[in-house]
Amino acid sequence: MGMAIAHAQASGMGGMRTAGDLVARVQLAKGLRIREAKQYVADRLHISVIDLVDPVIMSEVRAELGLGIMMPLGKTPKGVECKFNIERLLGFEMNCLKTFKVNAGLA
Numbered sequence: 547m548g549m550a551i552a553h554a555q556a557s558g559m560g561g562m563r564t565a566g567d568l569v570a571r572v573q574l575a576k577g578l579r580i581r582e583a584k585q586y587v588a589d590r591l592h593i594s595v596i597d598l599v600d601p602v603i604m605s606e607v608r609a610e611l612g613l614g615i616m617m618p619l620g621k622t623p624k625g626v627e628c629k630f631n632i633e634r635l636l637g638f639e640m641n642c643l644k645t646f647k648v649n650a651g652l653a
Contacts, residue, residue, distance in 0.1 A: 563605075563616060565591070565598040568632065575638045590635055611635060 565587055572583040588595045591611070597603045608615050613635070614628035623631060626646060633640050647653035 563601045565604055568613070568636065569598070571632065571640070572636060572638075575636075575640075587636070590637070 565584075568587045569580065569583045572578060572586050573580065576583070576586070578586060584595050584598055588598055591598075591607055593603065593607060597607075605615055607613075609622060612623040612628060612631040614624070614632075615622065618624045626643070629640060629643055633643055644653070
C-alpha cells in the first residue's frame with residue numbers, strides 16, 4: 547500500500563520531469579508525509595517548494611546536479627551514476643546502491 551501511495555503522489559508531481567521521484571524516495575526512506583518530503587527535497591536542492599513541480603526549472607536543476615533527466619545527452623550522468631548523486635544529495639542510503647556496491651566489490 548505504501549509504495550502505491552508514493553507512486554501516485556510522484557506521478558502527480560511529474561516523476562522525473564520535475565521532482566516527483568525524489569519526493570517519493572524521501573517519503574519512503576524517511577517516513578515523511580508528502581508536505582514534509584517536498585520541503586526536505588526543496589531544501590536539499592536550494593529551491594522553493596513551488597519550483598519542484600516546474601519542469602523547466604527542474605530540468606536545469608537536475609542537469610546541474612547530475613540527478614538524471616528524461617533525455618540524457620552527451621556526457622550527462624545516466625543510470626546508476628544518477629542514483630549515486632541522488633543518494634549523496636538527499637542524505638540517505640538506497641538499498642539498490644547498497645546491493646550494487648556489494649555485487650561490484652566496492653563495499
